[in-house]
Amino acid sequence: MAEVRFQQVSKTYPPRRGGEPVSVLRQLDLAIADGEFLVLVGPSGCGKSTLLRLLAGLETPSGGEIYVGGNPVSRLRPGQRDVAMVFQSYALYPHLSVADNIGFGLRRSRPRGAAEQVQDVLHRASRQLPPLLRVPSEREERIERRIAEVAETLELEPLLQRRPKELSGGQKQRVALGRAIARSPAVFLMDEPLSNLDAKLRTGTRAQIVELQRRLGTTTLYVTHDQVEAMTMGHRIAVLNAGRLQQLGTPMELYQWPSNLFVAQFIGSPPMNLLPVIALGGDQVQLGSRRFLVEGPVTQALAAHAESASASSLTAGLRPEHLRLAPATNRNLPAEVTHLEALGNEQLISCRLQETSHLVLLRADPSQHLAPGQTIHLEVEPTGWRFFDASGEALPMPLPVPMDHEPKLPDVGRI
Secondary structure, three states: OOOEEEEEEEEEEOOOOOOOOEEEEEEEEEEEOOOOEEEEEOOOOOOHHHHHHHHHOOOOOOEEEEEEOOEEOOOOOHHHOOEEEEOOOOOOOOOOOHHHHHOHHHHOOOOOOHHHHHHHHHHHHOOOOOHHHOOOOHHHHHHHHHHHHHHHHOOOHHHOOOOHHHOOHHHHHHHHHHHHHHOOOOEEEEEOOOOOOOHHHHHHHHHHHHHHHHHHOOEEEEEOOOHHHHHHHOOEEEEEEOOEEEEEEOHHHHHHOOOEHHHHHHOOOOOOEEEEEEEOOOOEEEEOOEEEEOOOOHHHHHHHHHHHOOOOEEEEEEOHHHEEEOOOOOOOEEEEEEEEEEOOOOEEEEEEEOOOOOEEEEEEOOOOOOOOOOEEEEEEOHHHOEEEOOOOEEOOOOOOOOOOOOOOOOOOOOO
16 A cells, blocks of 8 residues: 555745845645545745655655655655656766666666675676677566567657657657656655646646556656646646645536635636625626526525625635626626637636726637627536635535536546
């Protein structure tokens, strides 16, 4: 078993030049199931990479404990933790071939005596000689077979004798993945491994990583800033901010039901539209001078809030797809188009509500012919409302929220 658990983990760096101590992680609790692909997202400086470095043993926690497979590892050396890390910068050895980079960790997996080291060196030096003149080494032969298996999996066979300087960015990334895979670790750690690739190559490599993790069934923690990577790769997403866990759930849970305003604004591209409203019971809200119906499970939370709170002012959230172009009627919102972004399959419309002057974004069909300065009217989807209280927290839902159109996520069990 290779489940990973962070229990009340904190990390604080000492003050520098008379400044204050820097607290990066604050009593974080997080559990990753065996075989799960967990994506960590959050703004720069929120503690994502620090969390990976703590698990890898490159940093020491200031408090709390880290468990891998039920065993505490905070006081173990990095080589004793059975984890492999893929860095953003690839971190390949420039003087070694692709084959030797992949096998680097295997050759240092256990101590060897002087005689074994000499035998292994002679075996590698005599590989090109006729069979009768080669020096045998069972250990090196096992390593070579493993390198060949990994190279076949990642389609690196033609590149095994090249040096890193002779490789493209995508090839270097595959070699870095191969070096991690070769050791068959209990946990993969990936720190923005695709950020240096171009958009097309990133798409192909992303699919390759997902398929590879599905086949290997290895517990994986993946750090990214990319919204598409976060939404499409992970079984679950953990959102961090200022060293604290904001929300943990499936991609669609976070997108449809954010736990607070930070998650609502961080998850989704473009982000959720936020508007001030007044609650009028459980099935209506008022925006400016207009009233709008509220439908779906959120009505129960809205009614409970109206009964228990003296103030009925809330922040309402609407995803861009929950606003639609509509005819000019008294119930629809007039707005002025400020900006258009044509994306091929759709266009994003930025507009300013005429009554309240709030900026909102919506998705529209690319066939709609609009221009900046034009007046349009917006219809609100009654089931699209999400509500947040004065502290920025989502209104608590009385019952479990059904996930409409929730995709079937890959099985997190080991394959």
